[in-house]
Amino acid sequence: MKMLVAGKWIDRDRKIEVLFPYDGSVVDTVPVAEEEDVERALESAVEGAQLMRNLSAYERSTILKRTADLIRQNEAKFTDTIVMEVGKTVKEARAEVVRTAELFELCSEEAKRIHGETIPFDSLKGSEHKTGYFVREPAGVVVAITPFNVPLALCAHKIGPAIAAGNAVIVKPASKTPLSTLLLGETLLEAGLPPQALSVLTGPGGGVGMKLVRDRRVRVVSFTGSVGVGEEIAKNAGLKKILMELGSNxxxxxxxxxxxxxxxxxxxxxxxxxxxxxxxxxxxxxxxxxxxxxxxxxxxxxxxxxxxxxxxxxxxxxxxxxxxxxxxxxxxxxxxxxxxxxxxxxxxxxxxxxxxxxxxxxxxxxxxxxxxxxxxxxxxxxxxxxxxxxxxxxxxxxxxxxxxxxxxxxxxxxxxxxxxxxxxxxxxxxxxxxxxFMPYGGYKDSGIGREGMRFAIEELTELKTVVFETGR
Known part of the structure; x- marks a missing residue:
């Protein structure tokens, strides 16, 4: 399979083999992203973030609902892919596909519920003639780094809320299980997502992933994986939001x-x-x-x-x-x-x-x-x-x-x-x-922030406060 860079399918000479865990046979290959692919994805994401910001909540919701419908229509293809790249049983893989469609449907519904609140400025002495509110706006460019074990649903947990909130997304899937994520990228484009707003880059996390993490154009990094990698991301991310789900015992x-x-x-x-x-x-x-x-x-x-x-x-x-x-x-x-x-x-x-x-x-x-x-x-x-x-x-x-x-x-x-x-x-x-849809995340070394549609959207948006002076 090819990787998705700024809405285009790109191949490279260097490849990663995706193996069937049961017997070690080769299922497919994916390209290793080069530096120019990372740069092109970032440039496109900046443009895509502006396009997404200008989409109405209705338009974002419609894209997400279409994505859910297309996943259901292609259930067998997604199921077979997950079985072969992860080694899940057919029953487990099928359940993940069904779950992923439901996830996008939930995100579609939640896209219509992003709102702010009024603020009682007149409760403060000296502000009797002020009124205002706060709203939630898209964070901008979101980098999603996903694990091998639940490659489709956990990717949806990052992409779905990001789109619902009006962001552009660059996904770096696990090198062992990139195929279902690439299929999902194809599905999102078919559903009407602006091509500038999505890239799926394949390659090693230490190279491709860390280049994305360090870039100042990225506003949010959402990562699921090990504590060790999470700590490296935290050291390299700089001034941006970091969301992490780092496991448990x-x-x-x-x-x-x-x-x-x-x-x-x-x-x-x-x-x-x-x-x-x-x-x-x-x-x-x-x-x-x-x-x-x-x-x-x-x-x-x-x-x-x-x-x-x-x-x-x-x-x-x-x-x-x-x-x-x-x-x-x-x-x-x-x-x-x-x-x-x-x-x-x-x-x-x-x-x-x-x-x-x-x-x-x-x-x-x-x-x-x-x-x-x-x-x-x-x-x-x-x-x-x-x-x-x-x-x-x-x-x-x-x-x-x-x-x-x-x-x-x-x-x-x-x-x-x-x-x-x-x-x-x-x-x-x-x-x-x-x-x-529940708030999902942990204490201590289990992570930072929460997943779950409404809660992830809150993490993937910025608060803007508006104040009116109403006195004469």
């Missing part, structure tokens, strides 16, 4: 009053969907000692029933991780935990990029799986005596994206809500749950 607390069947279902879905390669995947589970054995028995039964294999098959529940390097790292983390004293209850091995769904029991707190983001199909299950002990353990990492508690005790639920240091706290639901 999501805990689930299960008290003795919980519905264990419901909790097991949430842990399995949250821990092994997309082979655990989701920032809000369930990674740590804390179970009250009285129900620990029963919960583990139910969990192991459910995990062992998962069908792991070729993601192209409708019967597959879990496919591969993104590449062999990550598969090897994930298993090394399992081994580290076992050597530190954890018990391997099931899984723990790999076959190329297929990592077995893994459950570890009573894992020491200093191990990587308990402190860092695994991004793989593994769940650590520990016991606890008191709820305060579980909350302290849940809060013990540098991350704070989403956490959950399963309980039938209202007081326990509110104690967890009050004390858990996370951007989202879910009651009787797993950490993997996300409604795309």
């Amino acid at each position: 999501s805990p689930v607390i299960i008290t003795k009053s919980a519905d264990l069947q419901k909790a097991v279902k949430a842990v399995v879905s949250g821990g092994y969907s997309i082979a655990g390669q989701v920032c809000i995947s369930v990674q740590r589970v804390y179970v009250q000692r009285e129900v620990f054995s029963e919960f583990v028995e139910l969990l192991l039964k459910a995990v062992k029933e998962l069908k792991v294999g070729d993601p192209k098959l409708e019967t597959t529940d879990m496919g591969p991780v993104i590449d062999e390097q990550n598969a090897q790292r994930i298993v090394e983390w399992f081994d580290e935990a076992i050597q530190a004293g954890a018990k391997l209850a099931t899984g723990g091995r790999r076959n190329y990029t297929l990592v077995e769904p893994t459950v570890l029991l009573e894992v020491p707190g200093k191990t990587k799986i308990m402190r860092e983001e695994l991004f793989g199909p593994g769940v650590a299950v520990n016991s606890f005596e008191t709820l305060q002990e579980a909350i302290d353990e849940a809060n013990s990492t540098r991350y704070g994206l989403q956490a959950s508690i399963f309980t039938s005790d209202l007081f326990e639920a509110f104690e967890a809500i009050r004390k858990l240091q996370f951007g989202g706290v879910l009651i009787n639901e797993g950490t993997r749950y996300r409604a795309d």
Whole structure:
């Protein structure tokens, strides 16, 4: 595939191979953007930002609605692309396409609701004859840097609100999974987006991405990825807005009053969907000692029933991780935990990029799986005596994206809500749950700012205050 630069499809001699994670075969190639491509995209985005600013809310909303409709019309093509570049199962890829169409529809609706407020200047002594208001205006040029694991929907979470707010966008997709983003770029142009307002540049993040981040014409950088890369972006961005979603190590607390069947279902879905390669995947589970054995028995039964294999098959529940390097790292983390004293209850091995769904029991707190983001199909299950002990353990990492508690005790639920240091706290639901319109983002090293249509639009706009002197 070619890349999209200022509304034109451009090829280059240097290529990046996109591989099918299941067997390593080449799916397609994309060009490596050169410096002149970055410059052309930036020049175009400055022009595109002015064009977008002049579009009415109705026109922006219409473009977004058409995009949603076109995605639905091309569901099979998007689905196949996601399966092949990410290694998601057909069921997971199809769900992402459906979700992406809904995302653009939600953005279409939200584009009509961008408004300001009046300001009571006359409440201030000396300003009795002043009146005014504030409005929201587009930020300008937005750079969106997206991850490999949910390449279409997470791209939509950046592009959709940016367009709704009247901005131009330059997208730098993950080098391992650029194909669905390029298809989305084609779809947006077909839907009527001004070509100057969108570029999709392919190439390495350290080169292409960092050139975009440093440029003073860019007003906002929206990034989803690792803490390390996020820190580099923060060091290089200069005076511009930075929005970051940097991952998690999501805990689930299960008290003795919980519905264990419901909790097991949430842990399995949250821990092994997309082979655990989701920032809000369930990674740590804390179970009250009285129900620990029963919960583990139910969990192991459910995990062992998962069908792991070729993601192209409708019967597959879990496919591969993104590449062999990550598969090897994930298993090394399992081994580290076992050597530190954890018990391997099931899984723990790999076959190329297929990592077995893994459950570890009573894992020491200093191990990587308990402190860092695994991004793989593994769940650590520990016991606890008191709820305060579980909350302290849940809060013990540098991350704070989403956490959950399963309980039938209202007081326990509110104690967890009050004390858990996370951007989202879910009651009787797993950490993997996300409604795309809710404010989504984390505390601590999990990021800066919030996604979710209305909240992202607020981040992607500037406030302008207007004051009238009304006295004579």
